Amino acid sequence: MSPVSPKSLSPADRAPIRVAMLGCGTVGSEVARLLTEQAGELAARAGAPVELVGIAVRRPDKHPELPAELLTDDAAALVARDDVDVVVELVGGIDPVRSWLLTALNAGKSVVTANKALLAEYSAELFEASDASGADLYFEAAVAGAIPLLRPLRESLAGDRITRVMGIVNGTTNYILSAMDATGAGYAETLDEASRLGYAEADPTADVDGYDAASKAAILASLAFHSRVTAKDVHREGIADVTASDLAAARTLGRTVKLLAICERVTADDGTESVSARVHPVMIPRSHQLAGVGGAFNAVYVEADAAGELMFYGQGAGGAPTASAVLGDLVAVARNQVLGGRGPRESAHAALPVRPMGQTPTRYHVSLDVADRAGVLAQVAQAFAAHGVSIAAVRQRDANDTASLVVVTHLAPDAALQSTVDEIAKLDVVHDVVSVMRVEGEDA
Numbered sequence: 001m002s003p004v005s006p007k008s009l010s011p012a013d014r015a016p017i018r019v020a021m022l023g024c025g026t027v028g029s030e031v032a033r034l035l036t037e038q039a040g041e042l043a044a045r046a047g048a049p050v051e052l053v054g055i056a057v058r059r060p061d062k063h064p065e066l067p068a069e070l071l072t073d074d075a076a077a078l079v080a081r082d083d084v085d086v087v088v089e090l091v092g093g094i095d096p097v098r099s100w101l102l103t104a105l106n107a108g109k110s111v112v113t114a115n116k117a118l119l120a121e122y123s124a125e126l127f128e129a130s131d132a133s134g135a136d137l138y139f140e141a142a143v144a145g146a147i148p149l150l151r152p153l154r155e156s157l158a159g160d161r162i163t164r165v166m167g168i169v170n171g172t173t174n175y176i177l178s179a180m181d182a183t184g185a186g187y188a189e190t191l192d193e194a195s196r197l198g199y200a201e202a203d204p205t206a207d208v209d210g211y212d213a214a215s216k217a218a219i220l221a222s223l224a225f226h227s228r229v230t231a232k233d234v235h236r237e238g239i240a241d242v243t244a245s246d247l248a249a250a251r252t253l254g255r256t257v258k259l260l261a262i263c264e265r266v267t268a269d270d271g272t273e274s275v276s277a278r279v280h281p282v283m284i285p286r287s288h289q290l291a292g293v294g295g296a297f298n299a300v301y302v303e304a305d306a307a308g309e310l311m312f313y314g315q316g317a318g319g320a321p322t323a324s325a326v327l328g329d330l331v332a333v334a335r336n337q338v339l340g341g342r343g344p345r346e347s348a349h350a351a352l353p354v355r356p357m358g359q360t361p362t363r364y365h366v367s368l369d370v371a372d373r374a375g376v377l378a379q380v381a382q383a384f385a386a387h388g389v390s391i392a393a394v395r396q397r398d399a400n401d402t403a404s405l406v407v408v409t410h411l412a413p414d415a416a417l418q419s420t421v422d423e424i425a426k427l428d429v430v431h432d433v434v435s436v437m438r439v440e441g442e443d444a
Contacts, residue, residue: 011043011044011046011047011048011049012043012049014047014048014049014338015048016048016049016050016051017046017048017049017050017051017085017086017333017334017337017338018051018053018083018084018085018086019035019050019051019052019053019084019085019086019087019088019330020053020054020055020056020078020079020081020084020086020087020088021052021054021055021056021087021088021090022055022056022075022078022079022087022088022089022090022091022097022100023056023057023089023090023091023092024055024057024063024066024090025090026318026319027090027114027141027319027322027323027326028055028090029065029319030319030320030322030323031088031090031323031326031327032052032055032066034323034327035050035052035327036052042327042330042331045331045335046330046331046334046335046338047334047335047338047339048334048337048338050330050331050334052070053070053081053083053084054070054071054072054078054081054084055070055071055072056072056073056074056075056078056079057071057072057073058073059073060072060073075091075096075100076096076099076100076103079100079101079103079104079109080103080107084104084109085109085110085337086109086110086111086112086330086333086334086337087100087101087104087109087110087111087112088111088112088113088326088330089101089111089112089113089114089115090113090114090326091115092114092115092117092118093115093117093118094117094118094121094122097115097118098118098122098125101113101118101126102125102126102129104135105126105129105130105133105135105137106129106132106133107133108133108134108135109135110135110136110137110138110333110336110337110343111126111130111135111136111137111138112138112139112141112326112329112330112333113137113138113139113141113142114139114141114142114322114325114326115139115142116142116143116212116215116216116219117215117231119139119142119215119218119219120214120215120216120218120219120230120231121230121231121232123219123222123228123346124228124346124348127345127346128346130345130346131345131346134342136332136333136336136342136343137343138329138330138332138333138343139219139329140325140326140328140329141322141323141325141326141329142216142219143169143216143219143220144167144169144216144298144300144312144314144316145298145314145315145316145317145318145321145322145325146314146315146316146318146320146321146322146324146325147298147299147300147312147313147314147315147316147325148312148325148328149220149300149312150219150220150223151328152302152310152312153165153220153223153224153302154223154344154347155344157302157304157307158344158347159306160304160305160306160307161265161304161305161306162224162225162265162302162303162304162305163264163265163303163304163305164262164263164264164265164301164302164303165220165221165224165261165262165263165264165300165301165302165303166260166261166262166263166264166290166300166301166440167220167260167261167290167298167299167300167301167312168258168259168260168261168290168293168297168298168299168300168316169212169213169216169217169220169261169298169300169316170207170210170212170213170216170259170298170316171199171295171296171297171298171315171316171317172194172199172200172201172204172207172208172212172296173207173208173210173213173238173239173259174258174259174293174294174295174296174297174298175194175199175200175295175296176190176191176194176199176200176208176239177239177242177247177256177257177258177259177281178294178295179193179194180242180244180247180257181247181250181251181256181257184244184247184248185244186243186244187239187240187242187243187244191204191208199296208238208239208240209236209238209240210236210237210238210239210259210279210280211231211236213236213259213261213279214231214234214236214261214279215231216261217229217234217261217262217263217277217278217279218230218231218233218234218277220261220263220277220300221233221234221263221275221277222348223347224263224265224302225263225265225275225350225352226347226348226349226350226351226352227275227348227350227351227352227354228348228351229263229275229277229354233277233354234277234278234279235277235278235279235280235357235360236278236279236280237279237280237281238259239259239281242257242281242437243435245367245434245435246281246435246437249365249367249406249435250283250365250437253283253365253395253406253408254285254286254287255283255284255285255286255291255439256283256284256286256291257281257282257283257284257437258281258282258284258290258291258293259279259280259281259282260279260280260281260282260284260290260440261277261278261279262276262277262278262279262282262440263275263276263277263278264276264277264360265352266355266360266361273350273352274352274353274354274355275352275353275354275355276354276355276357276360277354278357278360280438281437281438282437282438282439282440282441283365283437283438283439283440284439284440284441284442285441285442288441289301289311290441291441293313296315296316296317297313297314297315297316298313298314298315298316298317299311299312299313299314300312300313357414357415358413358414358415358418359413359414359415360413360414361411361412361413361414362411362412362413362414362417362438362439363392363408363409363410363411363412363417363438363439363440363442364407364408364409364417364421364436364437364438364439365406365407365408365435365436365437365438365439366406366407366408366409366421366424366433366435366436367404367405367406367433367434367435367436368380368404368405368406368407368424368430368431368432368433368434369402369403369404369405369430369431369432369434370402370403370404370405370429370430370431371402371403371428371429371430371431372402372403373429375429376403376405376429377394377396377405379427379429380405380407380424380427380429380430383420383423383424383427384407384409384420384424386420386423387412387416387417387419387420387423388412388416389409389410389412389416389417389420390409390410390412391407391408391409391410392408392409392410393407393408394406394407394408402431404434408439409439421433421436
């Protein structure tokens, strides 16, 4: 009688894929719940039972909803156990998580993580450990929650040439800017309201200062352009300086303000390519696909040579949405183990250099309070021309002895634009540089 092939066994007859989970907060509790409630369906999709064998938490006594025999406060020991096949990491932060995941990968245990900060700094190290042992490293939940985004970049678009990835990847800042746009309220009071409603953390620094979005931009740029990009490579500005006046000015021009992560493949005049990765507030036309993304939702706009323009939209955070992405990765890892396959490896073959922000072509919207007299516009225009910056549009409104002047530029290196603004601020006819904001989504 011939032996039974493992591939011919039914999922219920196969050995389980044994999972250790690190962290059990908002996302982890949803993962644990779904692993239990949907065990049968997950086994059918994965090809084998997916069994949770341990959960590491800081204080096991604070989790009466979980089976006590699964809980431990020793994450390192849990990761090192011989009966663990996959480690799901939902703790966040860099250390000691980095050592736990390296221990798992070096031992041939696949890793599923939602840790954007760790990936944005140490993905190369994690991938090297993954490659050496043959383990999988999956991280769909690290960017944009439930939205299937990273897998399309890693796999579906692997045969295409991506030129741009631009999107709203932080729900807290998008909620704040959407509310400011809708109500006319200022930043501080809108942030307070966001905190009261639970959209902002007690310490919102990572969100409102752009750190969260910068980590995600580093991951997106690395995948899209097959190059290693870290969070330190990403130019970062937050939304604390965005005012109600900025939103009002944008509205009069048929625009709105969003905090965007923008990753581009930039080609110089000599044909050499580089990567630009940046996070900052921008004015975009209300007709743009990203302008209508409100509240705490995320959306990412991708441009590729063959595929053209693609849009990914959905809930970018929250327990259940993020758990959905984690479980999707877990099923993929389990399938690979059942069938003897491997997930996608790191693709950094292009090794494109990161272009400094000062050399990155951008457009500016500059709002000025100027003296209401003849020759002012000519002096302002001369300052732009002196730095090689072409003006696309000018609007002027008079009020008593002052005038409001709005200048929108064509594309120019960011450093040239900033130098122009610095020079304009010193002109005697300029009373105040009211606001400076970059413009996206329009023809240059």
